[in-house]
Amino acid sequence: MNLHEYQARDILRRYGIPIPDGDVAESPAEARAVAQRLGGKVVVKAQVHAGGRGKAGGVQLAANADEAAAHASRILGMTIKGLTVHKVLVTPAADIASESYVGIIVDRASQRPVLMVSAAGGIDIEEVAATTPERIHRVAIDPRYGLLSHQALGLALRLYRDVGQARGAAGIMGNLYAACYAVGASLVEINPLVATPDGKILALDAKMVIDDNELDRRPEIAALRDASAEAPSEVQAREAGLTFIKLDGSVGCCVNGAGLAMATMDLVQYYGGAPANFLDIGGSSNPQKVVAALRIITADPHVKAILFNIFGGITRCDDVANGIVQATQQFPLHVPLVIRLTGTNEAEAVRILTAAGFSALTDMDEAVQQAVAQAGGAVGGGAA
Amino acid sequence: MSIFIDQGTRLLVQGITGRDGSFHTRQMIGYGTKVVAGVTPGKGGRLFDGVVPVFDTVADAVRDTRANAAVIYVPAAVAASAVYEAADAGLGLIVCITEGIPVLDMTKVLPYLHERGARLIGPNCPGLISPAQSKVGIIPGNICTPGRVGVVSRSGTLTYEIVHQLSTHGFGQSTCVGIGGDPLIGTHFTHCLSAFQADPETDAVVMIGEIGGTDEQQAAEFVAKGMTKPVIGFIAGQTAPPGRRMGHAGAIISGSSGTAAEKMAAFARAGISVMKRPADVAPLLRERL
Numbered sequence: 238m239n240l241h242e243y244q245a246r247d248i249l250r251r252y253g254i255p256i257p258d259g260d261v262a263e264s265p266a267e268a269r270a271v272a273q274r275l276g277g278k279v280v281v282k283a284q285v286h287a288g289g290r291g292k293a294g295g296v297q298l299a300a301n302a303d304e305a306a307a308h309a310s311r312i313l314g315m316t317i318k319g320l321t322v323h324k325v326l327v328t329p330a331a332d333i334a335s336e337s338y339v340g341i342i343v344d345r346a347s348q349r350p351v352l353m354v355s356a357a358g359g360i361d362i363e364e365v366a367a368t369t370p371e372r373i374h375r376v377a378i379d380p381r382y383g384l385l386s387h388q389a390l391g392l393a394l395r396l397y398r399d400v401g402q403a404r405g406a407a408g409i410m411g412n413l414y415a416a417c418y419a420v421g422a423s424l425v426e427i428n429p430l431v432a433t434p435d436g437k438i439l440a441l442d443a444k445m446v447i448d449d450n451e452l453d454r455r456p457e458i459a460a461l462r463d464a465s466a467e468a469p470s471e472v473q474a475r476e477a478g479l480t481f482i483k484l485d486g487s488v489g490c491c492v493n494g495a496g497l498a499m500a501t502m503d504l505v506q507y508y509g510g511a512p513a514n515f516l517d518i519g520g521s522s523n524p525q526k527v528v529a530a531l532r533i534i535t536a537d538p539h540v541k542a543i544l545f546n547i548f549g550g551i552t553r554c555d556d557v558a559n560g561i562v563q564a565t566q567q568f569p570l571h572v573p574l575v576i577r578l579t580g581t582n583e584a585e586a587v588r589i590l591t592a593a594g595f596s597a598l599t600d601m602d603e604a605v606q607q608a609v610a611q612a613g614g615a616v617g618g619g620a621a
Numbered sequence: 622m623s624i625f626i627d628q629g630t631r632l633l634v635q636g637i638t639g640r641d642g643s644f645h646t647r648q649m650i651g652y653g654t655k656v657v658a659g660v661t662p663g664k665g666g667r668l669f670d671g672v673v674p675v676f677d678t679v680a681d682a683v684r685d686t687r688a689n690a691a692v693i694y695v696p697a698a699v700a701a702s703a704v705y706e707a708a709d710a711g712l713g714l715i716v717c718i719t720e721g722i723p724v725l726d727m728t729k730v731l732p733y734l735h736e737r738g739a740r741l742i743g744p745n746c747p748g749l750i751s752p753a754q755s756k757v758g759i760i761p762g763n764i765c766t767p768g769r770v771g772v773v774s775r776s777g778t779l780t781y782e783i784v785h786q787l788s789t790h791g792f793g794q795s796t797c798v799g800i801g802g803d804p805l806i807g808t809h810f811t812h813c814l815s816a817f818q819a820d821p822e823t824d825a826v827v828m829i830g831e832i833g834g835t836d837e838q839q840a841a842e843f844v845a846k847g848m849t850k851p852v853i854g855f856i857a858g859q860t861a862p863p864g865r866r867m868g869h870a871g872a873i874i875s876g877s878s879g880t881a882a883e884k885m886a887a888f889a890r891a892g893i894s895v896m897k898r899p900a901d902v903a904p905l906l907r908e909r910l
Binding site for chain 2: 345346348349350363366367379380381418421423450451453480482492493494495496497498500502503505506507512515548549550551552579580581
């Protein structure tokens, strides 16, 4: 789960990281009030779960409160990478002497949290990693002992020559590490960490991604979820216990298991079609999940055919068949349905589907080819 | 033969009285797995289905039954602690089916296991099966046939699809291992490839990877340097968009790294035959064997 910048700032401030004042606003009037309280120049920043806010015009400098309100009215309601901006953060414009990057991610290769810093702050860190990897310094942390003082200071000295400033930055790194474990973050970044002309070290931006597996045991963090910042179909899917990701194609996919769901999308493309979505109905197949899945898929006007691909293990094919039949009784399907199922209780499933006027296939390739054809055939140059 | 499990596997089930644990224990016993003990705190002293003794702790169970492997079906909230307990009791093989262990917990679990020399398979995995010998986990036994092809995969149902293709086309399996879809896991492709390479009864390996991380690239390096047996590879997620978690916690393209294209290229460079779709597995194996 992604947090908004203003939420991540609140958490980091609670862990003792120096962050400039500021507040979130949902209307131009609120933005004006925040700017008035802060006084002087302010920055108005879109709060949206997408990178590249600055490039999209979602971050603006305002000389006074009126200008802040004007920027807010332009940014609120703006769409950045398909997501609508509902909130802006208004903060004082800081004077900056230097910018750097500090982040912690869980590194898969070393199986440890890794603290990364770079003096090339304020810009896209992935770009730095790709083009000038020598400008990123890192240390893998042993979680049994935590971030050790010399490790933090060693990295901080890569950013600041002044040992006082380096100690300040090292303290921030220690607090960042503590915050990471305390809230269950799989990624936390301060970009940029700045030194002001009078020598202070401040975090000007904060990014935090919470591991979804942490949310059950951290209700106070789970409560930070902003459903209005996500695609409505994905919110609906999550509430139904499904994993759904919307794509741009015309073949709606409903599959059990994440790996098979990806392989099904890939096979749609292999036969010249384009998948409309990733959808995993999960292991335990309750017919209601299938109904919810069909509701979500059919709500997409680009879908021209729906493909079921079920390999029954724990998932019972008859549960899926019952779900399909129930769904068609509840709402009309305006597009053709191609069903492939095999495995646990396959014969019973075929009986249920046949009685309801559907036919079922057992071969994955055959089903995908049919679905692509029903959706209007191959788009572009197919591989097959 | 087989890797990791065989007829000598004496299995202990953590969470044997739970909904998933009891269902899959019956399936495993039905397949012929020697399930020698179950553990559910507070239910020690009972018999599961009248045959499997239940203990309060893993240590008690190991002492009384000489169990040598554990499988974990407990809820996510207590799964990490179940792994610690199994390792403390001296078990050398721990298979964690449970999905949902926080990744920061795994950063502490993995060094603990490493220090004790225990092998963890998973978490968030379907387990493993050595057809006609032993099944530990949830892979459906009826799709597998005994034979000489090793299978290792990050996925569940996609593995079943490919195993089904193998069985249908006359390629039986020595062992099928599902290593799990999480970002931090105990057993990687390289561990399984190395074990299959050493197994005299495995002739070829099918490796099923997906987007996210660099496990497949490391596996490719291993194949290029240390494997003489043919390897067939598949990568799921060629159509996955970057930055989105595709169901598995570990299946995510970060920035431009972890894509299917880079993994398939690494496979090809290492001499691994790359499947474009699941149905390619049997023809490619026929070419290489």
